[in-house]
Amino acid sequence: KAGVTQTPRYLIKTRGQQVTLSCSPISGHRSVSWYQQTPGQGLQFLFEYFSETQRNKGNFPGRFSGRQFSNSRSEMNVSTLELGDSALYLCASSRGAGSFWGAEAFFGQGTRLTVV
Amino acid sequence: AQTVTQSQPEMSVQEAETVTLSCTYDTSESNYYLFWYKQPPSRQMILVIRQEAYKQQNATENRFSVNFQKAAKSFSLKISDSQLGDTAMYFCAFISNIQGAQKLVFGQGTRLTINP
Numbered sequence: 001k002a003g004v005t006q007t008p009r010y011l012i013k014t015r016g017q018q019v020t021l022s023c024s025p026i027s028g029h030r031s032v033s034w035y036q037q038t039p040g041q042g043l044q045f046l047f048e049y050f051s052e053t054q055r056n057k058g059n060f061p062g063r064f065s066g067r068q069f070s071n072s073r074s075e076m077n078v079s080t081l082e083l084g085d086s087a088l089y090l091c092a093s094s095r096g097a098g099s100f101w102g103a104e105a106f107f108g109q110g111t112r113l114t115v116v
Numbered sequence: 117a118q119t120v121t122q123s124q125p126e127m128s129v130q131e132a133e134t135v136t137l138s139c140t141y142d143t144s145e146s147n148y149y150l151f152w153y154k155q156p157p158s159r160q161m162i163l164v165i166r167q168e169a170y171k172q173q174n175a176t177e178n179r180f181s182v183n184f185q186k187a188a189k190s191f192s193l194k195i196s197d198s199q200l201g202d203t204a205m206y207f208c209a210f211i212s213n214i215q216g217a218q219k220l221v222f223g224q225g226t227r228l229t230i231n232p
Contacts, residue, residue: 033219043207043222056219088159096218102149102168102211105220107161 002026004093006108013115018079021111023091025072031055031096032074033105034066037088046089049074050096081115088112118143120210122223129198130231136183137193137226139208148212150184150191151220156204164206167191195228203230 005024013019025032034046045058049068066076072093078085092105120141129135141150152164167175167184174182179199183192195202208223 031218035220035222042224043220045219045221048219058219090161092161092220102166102213104151104163104166106163107153109158109160 004108025093029093
């Protein structure tokens with residue numbers, strides 16, 4: 001089956017702009033989580049969506065937002081970009097509910113965002 | 117707060133040797149899962165091994181095994197007969213299910229190099 005697909009793979013934006021990243025989870029997976037990976041801070045949780053509802057949110061400013069559609073595809077948006085937002089953004093999907101809550105999370109290859 | 121600590125930023129061993137990566141975590145939860153993920157230069161996070169906290173038996177997957185010490189909150193990964201393809205960043209991660217909300221908490225990672 002197809003894996004987690006993130007688009008685009010690479011992105012260069014200017015400070016002050018906004019950006020939208022997309023994630024298509026594995027078919028049948030209803031939980032989608034987003035993580036920011038930087039050399040200094042490591043992997044940090046942004047938010048998790050399940051059945052179009054945000055279930056959990058990390059400690060990031062309101063400029064970071066997301067949503068999930070009825071087909072489980074998810075987008076995250078960053079407004080008013082700052083240089084410090086340069087990072088690898090990873091999306092993960094899992095079955096994530098009921099007896100499957102501890103199931104493996106499958107990751108996409110990430111979107112490398114560079115803010116200049 | 118839930119935290120995961122990997123005390124070895126970098127490790128290097130010769131091919132075919134055995135190597136052990138350390139991980140400790142802190143949580144007040146009694147039911148959780150622990151994972152080791154591998155991130156090669158391709159950036160794709162891949163699950164190496166998964167351990168359920170309520171299971172006393174240590175998980176094994178071919179050349180990969182864990183030493184899970186619940187009381188000590190320790191979760192080390194042993195790689196036997198290491199191969200060049202094992203070269204990657206390795207992340208220890210933890211997940212619990214609080215009111216249906218889930219997030220993976222990652223350690224800072226250990227960069228493992230297998231030398232020919």
